Amino acid sequence: MRTSRVRQIWTALVVATLLITVTQAGAQEKSRLDVVLERGKLIVVTLTTVPPFAFNDDKGQLVGFDIDIARLIAQALFKDPSKVEFVSVTAEGRWPAIESGRADMGVGGTTTYPDRALRVAFTRPFIDSGISVLVSKKSGIKSLADLNQDKFTVANLNNPQMADRAKRFFPKTKVLTFDTPSAQFLAVRSGRANALQIDTPSAEYWAAQNKDEMEVLPGLLGASQNNGVFLKPGDFKWWLWLDTAVTEMRTGSWYPQYTEIYQKWFGRNPPAQKFYLHP
Amino acid sequence: MSFARWVAIYGPTYVTGLGWTAFIALWAAVGTIVWGCVLLLIRLSAARWPARAVDAYVQLFRNTPVLLPIYVIYFGFPLIGLQWPAVVCGGVALILQNGAYVSEILRGSLKAIDRVQFDAAKSIGLTPWNAFRKVVLPQVLVYSIPSLGNQVVLLLKDTSLLSAISVTELTMQAKLLTEQTGAAYESFIVVALLYLLLVSGTEVAFRATHRAVRWQ
Numbered sequence: 001m002r003t004s005r006v007r008q009i010w011t012a013l014v015v016a017t018l019l020i021t022v023t024q025a026g027a028q029e030k031s032r033l034d035v036v037l038e039r040g041k042l043i044v045v046t047l048t049t050v051p052p053f054a055f056n057d058d059k060g061q062l063v064g065f066d067i068d069i070a071r072l073i074a075q076a077l078f079k080d081p082s083k084v085e086f087v088s089v090t091a092e093g094r095w096p097a098i099e100s101g102r103a104d105m106g107v108g109g110t111t112t113y114p115d116r117a118l119r120v121a122f123t124r125p126f127i128d129s130g131i132s133v134l135v136s137k138k139s140g141i142k143s144l145a146d147l148n149q150d151k152f153t154v155a156n157l158n159n160p161q162m163a164d165r166a167k168r169f170f171p172k173t174k175v176l177t178f179d180t181p182s183a184q185f186l187a188v189r190s191g192r193a194n195a196l197q198i199d200t201p202s203a204e205y206w207a208a209q210n211k212d213e214m215e216v217l218p219g220l221l222g223a224s225q226n227n228g229v230f231l232k233p234g235d236f237k238w239w240l241w242l243d244t245a246v247t248e249m250r251t252g253s254w255y256p257q258y259t260e261i262y263q264k265w266f267g268r269n270p271p272a273q274k275f276y277l278h279p
Numbered sequence: 280m281s282f283a284r285w286v287a288i289y290g291p292t293y294v295t296g297l298g299w300t301a302f303i304a305l306w307a308a309v310g311t312i313v314w315g316c317v318l319l320l321i322r323l324s325a326a327r328w329p330a331r332a333v334d335a336y337v338q339l340f341r342n343t344p345v346l347l348p349i350y351v352i353y354f355g356f357p358l359i360g361l362q363w364p365a366v367v368c369g370g371v372a373l374i375l376q377n378g379a380y381v382s383e384i385l386r387g388s389l390k391a392i393d394r395v396q397f398d399a400a401k402s403i404g405l406t407p408w409n410a411f412r413k414v415v416l417p418q419v420l421v422y423s424i425p426s427l428g429n430q431v432v433l434l435l436k437d438t439s440l441l442s443a444i445s446v447t448e449l450t451m452q453a454k455l456l457t458e459q460t461g462a463a464y465e466s467f468i469v470v471a472l473l474y475l476l477l478v479s480g481t482e483v484a485f486r487a488t489h490r491a492v493r494w495q
Contacts, residue, residue, distance in 0.1 A: 158455050189354075192357055
């Protein structure tokens with residue numbers, strides 16, 4: 001008697017599990033684009049302490065160039081820039097947020113690297129970037145060569161590209177590793193570190209905000225880089241739509257809106273729409 | 280990548296993190312219990328204002344998240360010329376907060392001890408300080424072992440917050456591995472298992488100690 005009831009319960013559980021698996025398998029075939037359109041809201045994962053890309057203003061509102069780009073994408077999807085929900089994470093939290101499907105896409109000063117593209121897909125870049133070094137003026141560091149001494153400490157973000165660059169450009173300098181750009185900045189401000197490396201626009205923003213204390217070293221750590229929108233790989237329809245949206249912003253029909261945002265955050269025009277068109 | 284291969288490749292990284300976590304937890308736990316005893320003594324002292332100050336201290340630390348003292352000591356103290364290493368800053372912050380809890384735990388146990396024992400100790404010629412040190416305090420500590428064990432477990436888990444100030448303990452290693460490999464689930468599941476191991480070990484140790492020293 002008792003065994004048969006146990007068996008009944010087991011059967012019910014197995015059937016339920018199968019049903020869930022089948023429904024989920026069905027859901028997986030549906031593109032994120034359709035899910036987003038049905039939901040009527042775009043969910044975007046982002047860092048929230050990388051000015052001017054994404055940060056909280058004096059009123060505590062999340063603002064920035066990347067935030068406006070996400071809103072422009074929402075405008076294209078829903079004709080309403082406010083239909084975005086932002087998920088705020090630390091640096092390494094960006095990848096699981098995408099992998100788990102918690103967010104539809106991500107922005108936030110995120111550089112495209114070939115090794116990163118193995119686990120998340122990137123659209124083509126919506127802004128050029130590069131990595132600069134921000135130093136405290138007190139340290140007296142005037143060049144990358146100055147920085148390369150064991151009496152100095154540099155604050156890194158916890159991604160391997162930062163560690164690689166530190167080894168390549170200032171191997172003698174001591175390294176501290178943090179999980180948010182704001183902690184890197186705080187480390188330099190409090191004297192824990194003498195310098196930090198970060199996307200050029202962020203370095204310039206902080207230097208402008210703290211003219212007496214900090215400055216950006218001339219030159220980039222390596223090459224000019226690309227910051228793109230990232231998303232879960234394998235969803236062709238969603239990737240193609242996002243990539244089209246980014247292309248249209250930088251070189252096509254939405255160039256005027258893109259220019260407006262660019263002007264707002266950087267006070268100058270973005271790169272020419274097409275290299276063969278005269279500005 | 281299979282799970283076994285993951286452990287084989289990144290095992291050493293975890294061992295480093297585990298070492299730091301255990302090291303910090305160990306000295307912070309000892310510091311916490313000592314600091315808790317000191318706070319208790321001040322509170323029991325006859326003077327009124329020191330006792331009140333301890334009261335305020337306990338309130339302050341019980342009602343604020345521990346990340347706050349961690350940030351204040353690590354990022355704030357350099358501004359007044361105190362550049363302690365990150366491990367020290369984090370450990371001190373953990374001691375300051377958990378010490379507040381421990382002093383309350385000890386105070387609770389103290390209440391369970393009959394006042395008659397003070398008088399008995401005095402009647403056989405012990406000074407008040409010796410009566411406290413030799414008769415009361417050992418009993419207080421033994422009564423407190425289970426609760427102290429709990430507090431040490433909480434402290435052990437709070438060491439993960441030190442990842443915010445560049446200490447390469449377990450959680451930080453998981454964060455670095457996540458960034459390096461993108462395998463967030465693998466890296467954090469291993470860390471969860473390691474914390475489980477550490478915490479279970481701590482619990483077993485405290486239970487064994489309690490069994491060994493308590494009065495039947």
